[in-house]
């Protein structure tokens with residue numbers, strides 16, 4: 001299978017990125033760029049072709065490209081970010097996906113939806129209903145994905161920025177989360193609480209390999225004990241802006 005992922009170079013204005021649930025702390029933009037380059041290199045060395053969405057230098061949060069789209073099979077549902085400041089980011093993503101031949105659908109007003117609120121596994125799509133994504137956005141996503149056989153499930157989200165700030169899924173479908181910010185772990189039949197907040201974010205690189213933050217060594221050991229191969233990257237500068245490993249790419253199918 002052709003493994004491709006969208007990424008987007010950090011804006012020189014990254015330090016002005018939004019913060020909601022954390023205090024603002026200084027960002028080292030030069031270090032962020034090096035961390036981003038290492039993240040992209042890690043994807044490539046794991047066999048992923050990376051495609052750069054054209055940079056959006058005036059959009060401080062544009063490196064968090066995950067929030068601009070939800071991919072399901074060949075369909076790209078272009079998001080409508082819940083934060084006004086991020087609305088302009090979607091145009092570049094849409095153009096790249098059109099050029100790549102994907103079918104395009106949109107979340108329209110009054111709906112809002114951020115890609116970071118969407119967790120997919122095996123035909124089920126959980127969507128965080130919280131500060132960025134509203135019910136109309138979820139209903140529109142459900143309508144777009146229904147013909148593809150997906151079941152969309154709204155999940156309450158009050159303690160974290162995005163659903164994937166709180167939980168992600170391992171290759172076997174176990175949902176891993178930092179329990180302090182998970183509203184209702186019972187949503188998932190197999191929920192595993194992890195011992196470190198950055199450990200709750202994994203990017204699936206293949207059926208037995210995950211990419212995660214270097215900031216969660218105990219969780220890394222836990223995943224390795226479960227038989228996973230783990231690749232780690234430093235993403236401290238993005239974590240200061242409530243970002244994580246998932247936010248920095250969008251994996252494409254086919």
Ligand SMILES: CN(C)C(=N)NCCC[C@H](N)C(=O)O
Pocket residue numbers: 017018019020061064066067083086115116117161162163164165241242243244246247
């Ligand atoms: C899963 N996560 C967390 C994301 N997909 N996005 C993070 C966006 C962070 C940005 N400062 C913001 O506040 O929008």
